[in-house]
Amino acid sequence: MSGKLYGVGVGPGDPELITIKAHRILQSCPVVAYPAPDSGQSFARSIVAEYLSAEQIELPIIVPMRVERFPAAQVYDEASENIAAHLDAGRDVVVLCEGDPFFYGSFMYVYERLAERYDCEVVPGVSSIMTGAAMSGIPLAARNDVLTILPGPLPDDELRARINAADALVIMKVGRHLARIRTLMGEMNLLDKAVYLERVSLAEQRTMRLADMTDETAPYFSMITIYKGAEPWIDTANMNVTKYD
Amino acid sequence: MSGKLYGVGVGPGDPELITIKAHRILQSCPVVAYPAPDSGQSFARSIVAEYLSAEQIELPIIVPMRVERFPAAQVYDEASENIAAHLDAGRDVVVLCEGDPFFYGSFMYVYERLAERYDCEVVPGVSSIMTGAAMSGIPLAARNDVLTILPGPLPDDELRARINAADALVIMKVGRHLARIRTLMGEMNLLDKAVYLERVSLAEQRTMRLADMTDETAPYFSMITIYKGAEPWIDTANMNVTKYD
Incomplete structure (x- = not known):
């Protein structure tokens, strides 16, 4: 057998x-x-x-x-x-x-x-997108939000159109596309709403406002989340980063 | 303390x-x-x-x-x-x-x-969307797919526009919206690509082609997945439903 x-x-x-x-x-x-x-x-x-x-x-x-x-x-x-x-x-x-x-x-x-x-x-396993939300203290989606998951390697035009249409979104596989995506977010006036996360749940995890992430490239296991809604808990300026232990 | x-x-x-x-x-x-x-x-x-x-x-x-x-x-x-x-x-x-x-x-x-x-x-916990994919044998997203998560209570016009724009999608919270969403899927010629899932991972789990789900309403914890890509494993007609044990 x-x-x-x-x-x-x-x-x-x-x-x-x-x-x-x-x-x-x-x-x-x-x-x-x-x-x-x-x-x-x-x-x-x-x-x-x-x-x-x-x-x-x-x-x-x-x-x-x-x-x-x-x-x-x-x-x-x-x-x-x-x-x-x-x-x-x-x-x-x-x-x-x-x-x-x-x-x-x-x-x-x-x-x-x-x-x-x-x-x-x-x-099934726990996904990095749910983990990233838990670690940054910013929910992925609530109530009737539409959530869009985008791979970072997509070209600018497609990213821009998809981001415009989304309520909440996660960009996966940021890696070597970091600088390009950060520029795009700036052009779209979304830097203040974007959060950068890498190696979530590991000791070397990093979570910060995308505006504060100045590296040119990121590891493969990195992502950017944007929540465009107006929920009271979404405040990247005072990001409630859950300390991982 | x-x-x-x-x-x-x-x-x-x-x-x-x-x-x-x-x-x-x-x-x-x-x-x-x-x-x-x-x-x-x-x-x-x-x-x-x-x-x-x-x-x-x-x-x-x-x-x-x-x-x-x-x-x-x-x-x-x-x-x-x-x-x-x-x-x-x-x-x-x-x-x-x-x-x-x-x-x-x-x-x-x-x-x-x-x-x-x-x-x-x-x-973070294991989400029903990843579990549904595991149970139906149909991946949620691969390579550079864009994945869209839609709440079923959204009105037809918004569902239609979002579904048109998506590569792969999950409609959550189907519940009492089942009949309406099934009609919409039929109008969009997507019934053959849509899978209905309820109570995934429980003994009473049901997974089937949406075309075969004839009830008027569904439980709150139910969803519909659609994969519009052309990957060889996506074949709802011969759905490889993983038996749960």
């Missing part, structure tokens, strides 16, 4: 922000796969490192770090075949995913290759 | 989908507050019932069930003062919130009243 494939969200970074279900599955699977850069540590693995045991077989999925982290089809073809070999041998495999597997998550590339061939379960 | 106020997301419904952090805080607080209807059980409390102990003081926040669950200011004024009395007496208080506290969560109404007066921490 084939093993079962799990795609598990491990949350935004704090090991305590994984679910009880993810923790259970993680410890029950003999094989653990995760995305990893060609040099340096896997972020997904680092989140759950304390929950892993030496008996587990680890399968890093080496995704070369390009300018954009767009996955090479070949990387996922090969990784999926490696995973399939374990499933064929009857071993359950858990694939780790930062945040949530189906919200811009890399698990999708394994899922589209294997979900029809094997029993597969996707376990 | 005053107690600390926690706003804790308890996830979409499955008790295993709360985080390790939420679990720890929940068990460490002598006072547990949660929204409750004027008749029947509190959904938020039911999610964590197995983790509560008889020693904990419970503070239900009775929110009268209106057509829309728009909070009465008076309810939250009174609830906040009840919570404040415990905080003043040095007792930590955890306020439970279905899903995530800052994503259309009722904790915001306590937060805006108490966060400036007391030490407050918001703990």
